Amino acid sequence: MSQHRRRASAQQVRRKQAVVAVTFVGTVALGVGVGVWASADGGKPARGTAPASSERSSGAANAQAAAPRSPSPSRSYPLSQAPRTIPAVRSHTAAHGPGWRPQQGERVVVGDPQLADEGRLLAGELGLAYAGEKDDRRAGDVRLALGSGGGGGNPESYTMTVRDGRVDISGPGDAGVFYGTRTLKQVVHSGGTAPEGVVRDEPAKPVRGFMLDIARKPYTASWIEDRIRELGDLKFNELGLHFSDDQGFRIESSSHPEIVSQDHLTKAQVKQIVDLAAARHITVVPEIDSPGHLGAVIAVHPDLQLRNVNGVATRGAIDISNGASAKIVDDLLNEYAGLFTGNQWHLGGDEYQALTVANPQASYPQLAAAAQQRFGSGATVADLATGWLNDRATTVRAHDRTMRAWNDGFFRNTSVQPAKDLQVAYWTGKEIGARPPAEYLSAGRKVINYNDEFLYYVLGQPQTFVYPTGQRIYEQWNPRVLRGTTAVPASYEGQILGGSFAVWSDLANSQTQDQVAAGIRMPLRATVQKLWDPGTPELSWAQFKQLADRLG
Secondary structure, three states: OOOOOOHHHHHHHHHHHHHHHHHHHHHHHHHHHHHHHHOOOOOOOOOOOOHHHOOOOOOOHHHHOOOOOOOOOOOOEEOOOOOOOOOOOOOOOEEEEOEOOOOOOOEEOOOOOHHHHHHHHHHHHHHEEEEOOOOOOOOOOEEEEOOOOOOOOOOOOOHHHHOEEEEEEEEOHHHHHHHHHHHHHHHHHOOOOOEEEEEEEOOOOEEEEEEEEEEOOOOOHHHHHHHHHHHHOOOEEEEEEEOOOOOEEEEEOOOOOOOOOOOOOOOOHHHHHHHHHHHHHEEEEEEEEOOOHHHHHHHOOHEEEEEOOOOOOEEEOOOOHHHHHHHHHHHHHHHOOOOOOEEEEEEEOOOHHHHHHHHHHHHHHHHHHHHHHOOOOOOOOHHHHHHHHHHHHHHOOOOOOOOEHHHHHOOOOOOOOOOOOOOOEEOOOOOOOOOOOHHHHHOOOOOOEEOOOOOOOOOOOOOOOOOOOHHHHHHHOOOOOEOEEEOOOOOHHHHHEEEEEEEOOHHHOOOOOOHHHHHHHHHHHHHHHHHHHHOOOOOOOHHHHHHHHHHH
């Protein structure tokens, strides 16, 4: 965003005008009952709030003495009410005062150069000047600073203080400060005034994700970038990209260009996506699924395809007894580690067809022989598949990534155990030999909720899938509902890292990408509300939907 500079004399004139304007606008807003101030609590402090006297961002005391400011709040103003945002703020301490809304000539300043990107973005969004790192305080300022947040050190927490005609947003990390700017943006863009008082806010869950299957249906780079902007404003922090499957391989490759589908993203486009996501504090989580779902690779390397005892090819499955299979997958994992620079990786591991038959050892004797040769006479095909997953984890771990795999890539009663640092992406309980979530949790595994009963948007609604609704997520789901509709015990709460809403492109032409964007709009908002605060929302679904429509 461009920086707008004003001469000192012009600033002084506008400052005086801003003081009058802020007071006038705040009074008018209170008189007409701006929608974002509406609250069911009648103006009382929200749950878990502290006394107003204890609520002050770092440096606010110095701000009062440093520069001219608008009149101090007085009892002539009604007690403020919590801002209405998605997700809802978790704590607001009310105060008497006019609140804040942007006026021409006001500025965004930062207390640390690390926050320059957040400052420039907010200034552009609110039509303010970005003034960079400044120590002076002026009426109408929005100041971003690193310091104490609302969550006892949680890097995603923040405090937003509206007082004396200014806004101070602070947090222990730049992610938290960014989320504070999203709160302010939502309030202002819905036509409202940021209410006087203090917001203390933080997410309940560290993983708030959206996963997109671009392998079976290509999406344009611009569409993905639009979703990143939407996700950032909603305080999501992950975008999963499933870009390799039976139907296509959708990202440019230098190590194996022969496997890339004609319709694909270039590395330059992916880098732009990754950079935009990082600017919105979103980690892009790549997934090259293996040893199943590799049809696009097998199409040009048929010698790697798994065949049963009768020589019949197994769809999408790579032969994990063939050393060449491991080499090509590791080539790709190593190559894309340089493109996807975030700290997360999805290894896949689901639906390996060799393990969906009644007797894998008899149906695939070459896999049974390889398992026994590597792991001993009692080893099974499931042991070999577990060893495959562990080997891929070793490849990715060398790039300092935290890894996850689908729950049906973990098998019961194997002599070989999955690597201890593998997180479980729990999506279904319908696979052969299905293991309930409690088995993973009781073993100490960390779990991410992808519950296909609520969070799977499968194009064309094949099999038993139906398009999920935001209302059902909002009213019936929370992160402990990992399988079906039943929650796991609360004692496992700390092991459930969060969740991810997922779009799968099984019947790719069932919807256009614009129809997908419209279809997932409310489910995304409901999902992030429950990941930010798993408790029962204060708003009804009808009220929540009205708020979403107002916020845009």
